[in-house]
Amino acid sequence: MALGRRRLLIGFGGAGGLALAGCGLREPAPPKPAMIRFDPPPGTRDVDARSPGTVTVDDGTLRSVEWIDETGRPLPGAPAPDQRTWTSSEPLGYGHTYTAKVVAHGETGDVTTTATCTTVQPQQLIDVSLRSANLVELAENDTYGVGFVIVAYFDQPVDRAAAERHLKVTTQPAVTGAWYWLDDQNAHWRPEHYYAPGTRITIAAELFGRALGEGRYGLRDQRVSVIIGPAHVAIADDNTKQIDVFDNGNLVRTMPTSMGKGGTAAVGGRYLSFWTRPGIYTVLDRNDPVIMDSASYGLPTNAGGYRTSINHAVRISHDGIFVHELAATMWAQGNTNVSHGCLNISPDDAAWFYDFVIPGDVVEVRNTGGEPLDFWQNGDWSISWSDWLLGGAYT
Template sequence: MRLPWRVLLGALAAVLLISSCSGQPQGQPEPAPPVAAVHFEPGAGAGEVSPTAPIKATVDQGRFESVQLTNADGKAVAGQLSPDGKSWQATEALGYGKDYTWSGQASGADGKKAPVQGSFRTVQPKKTVRATVNPTDDAQVGVAMPISVKFDEPVKDKAAAERALSVQASTPVEGSWAWLSDKQVDYRPKEYWPANTHVTVKADLYGVSYGNGSYGLADLTSDFDIGRAQIVKAAVGTHQMVVMRDGKQVASYPASYGEEYDPGRNTPNGTYIVMQKNPVEIMDNPRYGYHDVRKTFAARFSNHGEFIHENQENAAALGKVNNSHGCVNLSAADAKAYYDSALLGDPVEVTGSASAMEPRYDVYDWILTWDQWKAKSAL
């Protein structure tokens, strides 16, 4: 059966009408996307991000109406939006092994909105390493006191750790860090600290990669003071122990140093520091057959075993004969006077001995020459 031409023309007109109502008019372009372009640092989807890396969002051809970075618990990260609204930067360190998500909205120069969206993940350390710093806050120490940063685990990337350390002194000094082991780095000035100097140490170790998957656990700081300049001049041949304070002699105590003709009993040449003070010290030396010997007013200046201490039993030799086992013997009264005047970190300069101390016993920082010391820096 044939349909009339009138019916066919009507059906075609209906199809064209439906097409024109439901689609984009032919020849018309798609709507332009928003011109505002949001960028992230680190990039969206990044992993293994350092928690102390710069965390930033910026927008081209527009500004942020809102922007936020949150952790997996929904807590917002503290940050600062620039005055022109074109950038936002985190102002706090992030956590280890955490997911962070961007949210918000940017408004473009064309008036269109663009979403702020993306995420990244921070690095998960195999191990976090604790560190300590000495001297501690509010300490008052002698002019030869080094700054010592000690780590719980060996540090492979010493340069990275050292770059995170800084020292500021109220009286500027020339100084350097030196690695004394894989777990200890010390700082000392080229010359003794100036008296009455205030020192600030910053160890920005959180987020620092030490290598082998180990990272710094926390930042450290210390503020301490250098006291008066007191120096012991221990010239063994004089049988006297001279105390200099701020450039003037304040005491000369009759002393007995180590036996000069037995290398095992010498008081070795070297520059040491007072590293410990004990009102009573129990001493042992199996090689020379004595045990549990009680001496008072003992100031240790080497972990090799040397002290300045009372030895009233050796009074006949004080000022006359060197017959100790390496320590500096003083009378009870003189030992107490010196002990009461000493600060940890005061230098003890031993000269005129038949032997010198090897640089292997704490604290040997001042036994090394300045060039030897600087050579131990990782930078």
């Protein structure tokens, strides 16, 4: 009995050993072919024009990539160092039909795959001009006054929210600002308070490839930075008929002035005001000399108007209000308002002020009669901050 039991145990052990030996055997894994993936995927239509073209290989490496548009032009690009991805060096752009042919090498050898895609075709391309309040294009590192206002002018109407989403303003030091839309082509940006001297402002219009409404798309991206100069603020007070000029908070000059004589007139069916409207203006530009012609705003010379050459003229409104020299009214400067709306000052004061100011400097007019300065006249800063915020695309 003992011998039989021992043989039985040996038999089980032998069988178990054979079974374990059998479990240790592995069939070799079949070779894997290279797998090629495209982005955008094959057959995609209306692809975002900002997108790059990319190729990715799983279980292999790239041999070659040809990404060709409808004209036969190859899309430039380069593979990554590991030869597993390829990315175009420029976006796919508008209105293209691309055919991509890729060869990749895997364990089964070379694999060739082709794919096509088409990019969005705009009905119209829209450009934007980035300007200051004087409607002059911004240039890199230009210097402006503390009342600087950004103007984004679109050459066609746009969806305001879509456009504003891609108009980005950053400042150093940081300030809170907002866009205010005059209409579907004009948006202005300013902070709640005047900038600090030395602030750098960067405006980026990232519009290329962006839908702007009704089949319209942005033509290009733009980026420009400007700098804020010293804090020049002039305060013209009709109670004193003086203009106090401050440089970084310090009073540096007081200039007697004669402002608008007041009243209104109807000339040729047009309503004219002779007030210097109260509000916060900014310097738009300077001319020496400038031809002033009252007929330009509806007052001909035969109805009490004028056409004359004026030296050292600083324009502060879009409808022709200047701070300028006028020796003929020096008798009135400091005591009587006799102008049609401009701020008359002496030749010496005008020459000094002309050299002192730059575009964006502030001219505050206080205690005069007439209607407040309007937005279209250069009255961005005359709008309260709460009302300014209501002019944004998202309100």
